[in-house]
Amino acid sequence: MQIAIATFDKFTALDALGPYAVLCHFPDAELFYVGDQAGPVVDDRGALTIDVQRSFDEVDRPDIVVVPGGFVTRLLVLTGHPLIDWVRRVHPTTMWTTSVCTGSLLLGKAGLLDGLTATTNWTALEDLRQFGATPVEERVVIHRDQRIVTGAGVSAGIDMALHLAAVVHGDDFAKRVQLGLEYDPQPPFDCGSPAKAPADIVADIRARVAAGKERFRAQAAEDARASS
Amino acid sequence: MQIAIATFDKFTALDALGPYAVLCHFPDAELFYVGDQAGPVVDDRGALTIDVQRSFDEVDRPDIVVVPGGFVTRLLVLTGHPLIDWVRRVHPTTMWTTSVCTGSLLLGKAGLLDGLTATTNWTALEDLRQFGATPVEERVVIHRDQRIVTGAGVSAGIDMALHLAAVVHGDDFAKRVQLGLEYDPQPPFDCGSPAKAPADIVADIRARVAAGKERFRAQAAEDARASS
Numbered sequence: 001m002q003i004a005i006a007t008f009d010k011f012t013a014l015d016a017l018g019p020y021a022v023l024c025h026f027p028d029a030e031l032f033y034v035g036d037q038a039g040p041v042v043d044d045r046g047a048l049t050i051d052v053q054r055s056f057d058e059v060d061r062p063d064i065v066v067v068p069g070g071f072v073t074r075l076l077v078l079t080g081h082p083l084i085d086w087v088r089r090v091h092p093t094t095m096w097t098t099s100v101c102t103g104s105l106l107l108g109k110a111g112l113l114d115g116l117t118a119t120t121n122w123t124a125l126e127d128l129r130q131f132g133a134t135p136v137e138e139r140v141v142i143h144r145d146q147r148i149v150t151g152a153g154v155s156a157g158i159d160m161a162l163h164l165a166a167v168v169h170g171d172d173f174a175k176r177v178q179l180g181l182e183y184d185p186q187p188p189f190d191c192g193s194p195a196k197a198p199a200d201i202v203a204d205i206r207a208r209v210a211a212g213k214e215r216f217r218a219q220a221a222e223d224a225r226a227s228s
Numbered sequence: 229m230q231i232a233i234a235t236f237d238k239f240t241a242l243d244a245l246g247p248y249a250v251l252c253h254f255p256d257a258e259l260f261y262v263g264d265q266a267g268p269v270v271d272d273r274g275a276l277t278i279d280v281q282r283s284f285d286e287v288d289r290p291d292i293v294v295v296p297g298g299f300v301t302r303l304l305v306l307t308g309h310p311l312i313d314w315v316r317r318v319h320p321t322t323m324w325t326t327s328v329c330t331g332s333l334l335l336g337k338a339g340l341l342d343g344l345t346a347t348t349n350w351t352a353l354e355d356l357r358q359f360g361a362t363p364v365e366e367r368v369v370i371h372r373d374q375r376i377v378t379g380a381g382v383s384a385g386i387d388m389a390l391h392l393a394a395v396v397h398g399d400d401f402a403k404r405v406q407l408g409l410e411y412d413p414q415p416p417f418d419c420g421s422p423a424k425a426p427a428d429i430v431a432d433i434r435a436r437v438a439a440g441k442e443r444f445r446a447q448a449a450e451d452a453r454a455s456s
Binding site: 020021024040045050101152153162172175176179181182183185187188192196197198201 | 241245246248249253259260261268273276277279281329349368380381382383386387390399400403407413415416417422425430433
């Protein structure tokens with residue numbers, strides 16, 4: 001079994017590393033990071049550099065694909081990115097194609113979510129509609145027939161991957177991994193979703209995301225003009 | 229503010245990356261990975277290589293230190309490791325010295341937990357006693373006077389770092405980061421601690437850990453003979 005965790009410049013670290021912490025325990029699996037090219041890739045905070053073992057060109061038949069998110073995904077769906085073409089190309093033969101956070105937007109852009117319910121980062125739910133998907137406020141959305149799993153924002157990748165572990169290797173296996181990770185979460189506050197968090201913090205994050213998206217739209221328009 | 233995440237060969241990825249996902253949002257902070265030498269370091273599953281920016285020799289005055297764990301820590305406390313000497317050296321001037329999972333054993337070996345309560349991976353709680361610490365089955369243990377925080381196993385590093393965020397930058401800041409990570413965990417099972425997990429899984433993991441420790445003791449004894 002091949003497990004490929006996709007990367008791109010400015011990915012969000014925990015989106016990729018949360019699932020990794022679960023999937024790295026899958027038996028008889030070859031797990032690797034895949035990206036535009038083999039070599040270093042840097043996360044969205046600039047302090048984490050990880051080694052990408054294979055380029056998209058080299059990976060034709062992965063069994064499990066994980067697509068992480070990052071704020072930059074909003075730009076990538078405007079400008080295109082090799083990851084989008086790759087996931088469109090390999091999905092027909094995967095066992096499971098999965099996303100975390102705004103990785104769902106990349107699956108959407110690849111045409112994989114058309115007609116399906118899906119989840120993503122809470123700030124990006126409505127953005128799914130442009131790809132024909134119906135956003136749902138759930139932690140993990142599994143479509144067995146289409147072999148697609150989407151997870152909510154950032155830390156939801158751990159929950160997503162544990163659900164996947166149960167589906168692929170059974171409940172006992174997933175429980176063993178969960179205990180191995182001592183995943184008995186005890187967050188200091190009960191504010192991990194917009195429905196529970198202080199309204200001023202929710203509003204401020206929404207405003208920052210809207211401003212960032214506006215900058216990306218301007219940037220994409222300028223890039224299009226420059227290249228035309 | 230300098231935030232140094234310590235590394236060693238065969239560290240457990242999420243032990244380091246969980247706290248990173250929180251601490252990378254600290255304002256006006258310079259965050260980096262530190263290790264025996266600058267360059268690549270590989271995790272305990274062999275599929276994640278991250279870039280260490282600085283060597284222990286180059287880091288004298290970090291404000292916040294994070295020491296992750298990994299199964300190999302049981303060997304490192306027997307054989308010694310530069311990380312142990314480094315954390316002993318820098319702790320007197322840190323704001324906070326913290327650990328995740330069996331990183332607590334490294335703090336213990338450095339002499340930092342003597343006379344304190346502390347937590348660690350559930351399979352290693354009793355191992356803390358050899359360092360004069362009293363193990364407690366808690367997710368996060370904070371000693372404000374000694375500026376030491378210990379977290380439980382693997383995924384507890386996220387909770388540990390959010391508690392630290394609240395202590396350092398206030399509750400509102402920590403809530404904002406928690407919402408940013410969409411940290412509203414919904415594990416598929418309620419089995420993330422030995423008290424809740426199926427007894428046969430708990431017993432099997434305990435047996436594997438005991439066998440691994442026995443191998444490490446034999447290896448350390450052989451190394452000592454070979455070098456004497």
